[in-house]
Amino acid sequence: MEALHFSGKGSEYFKIWIVNVLLTIITIGIYYPWAKVRNRRYFYANTNLANRNFEYHATGKQLLLGFLIGVFLFSVYTFVTQIAPQFAGIFMILFMLILPWLIWRSLMFNMRVTSFSNVHFSFKGSLGRSYAIFLGYPLVGFLLLMVVGGLASTLIPALNGSGDVPTNKTALAIGSIIFGLLIIFGYIFMIALIRAKSKEYIIGNSYYGQGAFSTKLETKEFIKIYAKAFGLILIPLIIMAIGMSSLHYGGGAEIVFIVGYFGTLLGMLVIMAYVVSRERAYIYKNTLLDNKVTFKSTLGAREFAFVMFTNFLLVVFTIGLATPWAKVRVARLMLANTLVDTSVGFDEYITQQQSSVSAIGEQIGEAFDVDIDVGF
């Protein structure tokens, strides 16, 4: 197995990045799509495997229309929800309705404009399946939780006893705990299910040239990861509790603020790093290209959390100027921990004919932070 290798340099990327920022500012944003292409290309083209590199093929012109539509929609959304917050719900529903479409279009577009060693990727998933996973499952899960919640709110007061019937404290406590656990595990189960299905959908419908990716993921593995992460959530809560209690013992507002802020941040980072690294290891282990090329992730949670946290400090204390170095550090770490079995070789792969897809869905998605990427 061979690890991927990132050949970009922070200092080189800084210059590209700052020129991007400058040109975006002096063109009041119009340059943004071109800037994005240069950023992406820098990262893709510097990603190497077996001495061959990836490439990003989208052009600024291709992204411009979608970008303008995306910014317009996002501005309307922001303004309307400020004027009339009651519309936020309607926007949420509309957004949920088009989200599967956005994801589907983004996948098709992003895969098509990505190549490795002159061969393009492609995505052939169906729109229907995207709706099932990104709208159907969440909806069913939401309804189920509502039912459980409804049951709890009728049963628990009943246990509480009414009038002259004495309260059965034990039954009440047991009932509450059962319902609490039911809701928490129901929630974790839904997230794990959606995550497993969506990863299967994305990977299982991706192609490298004529070669198909395949993966078989079990929901229970994701449940294990999330259940443990749920346990870890207690860490930031404890840190916050310490922050709060320091107020009582004469600490000033500043200390509470700093301890609370950085403590919560660090705690959340650790959880995020844990989930990402474990998911990644599991997914890569179970992914195949053409039933023969295998993958592996060696990303460690601690290492990842450390890089993310130091990056955060780096970016904050340089008022953003260190962003390029931060991004290069992440890319380096991620790629060095992505292993591919290259013994089969790639010479036989050939780009398949694909119909072109506009970037509109992809760019609207980006405006609303729908992050669907080829990514490692």
Added chain:
Amino acid sequence: MIHGYWHPKGSASRFSATFEVNDLQRYSVTLEDGTTYRGDVSKLDISERLGNVARKITLEDGSLFTTLENDKVDELFKGRQKLNSFIHYLETHYRAIFVAIIVTFASGFAFFKWGIPWTSEKIAHALPYETNELIASGSMKFLDKAIFDESNLTKEKQQEVSKHFYDKLALLSLSDEKKIVYKLHFRSWKMGSTEIPNALALPSGDIVVTDKFIELAKNQDEIDAVLLHEMGHIVHRHGLEMMIEGTFITVAVMMITGDTSGMSDFGVGLGTALISSSYSRGHESEADRYAFDKMLQAKIDPKSFSNIMQRMTEYMATENNSSTSKDNNFLDYFASHPSTKERIEIANRYSECFRQGLTVCGI
């Protein structure tokens, strides 16, 4: 001669190859086994230079030559990609980078400091007046439910203040915007056991004064001063402006931090709060100036404004003597009002004009 790899069209397989251009602007790609592909240079598609990433030269037949020898490619096709060469020039010259950093910070600062407030003001005033009513709809009900209680002032006192407000003050603003219909409301506002002295304005023209404020005001002039300040907010459409500013900040911040991942969300909230509070300080000063100008017109001493401000500040300070001045310093950054000291100074300067009998003050 440029060294690199040649890929057949759409294929991942590759062969070591060299690339050359002759005097007649004909190119040739030669593989190690001697196979040569030739054609006209004008038919080549050359990818843009970006740092030192592999350069791609697509041949007429769709096959691809890639190389890391970027400088040689630039030399060979000089003048062919003018815009890209310019961008690459910027990206590789320290002087240009230095200028870029300065310009970025300066224009970023100018954009947030002046650009957003200026544009928002223009938009707020370009929108039909009814927008103000739209954004305030339901606010009064919400405030009544959430924070206010009914006023304990006597009917007579309320009528006295109202009459003066509608007969005198409301008329002063007729020249600004005829569609505004002012409505004065009396409420009691308690936080814990502390009664809060305050006055606030909704974009719809509703002005709320609290019992404690009326109680603290020593004379009609002081009430007028504060009410005129609130009218200033309404005339200048500050409510609407704040919403437009909020939209701008959100969109701008999203574009700036767009590709730095969710991490930035932590910084964004803080930054947005700081910027917004700096804008609302601007609004307060503007409303102050509006009040002072109208007071000069109506022959009211602007000193009354600083008097009542000072009294309200002192009252609040004695009520929360638990919060020390040290904390206040820290929280000053988040304060939506300009420091009271600053406001009082300006009021005193207007008061100077008033004593000289001027109705317009050149500050």
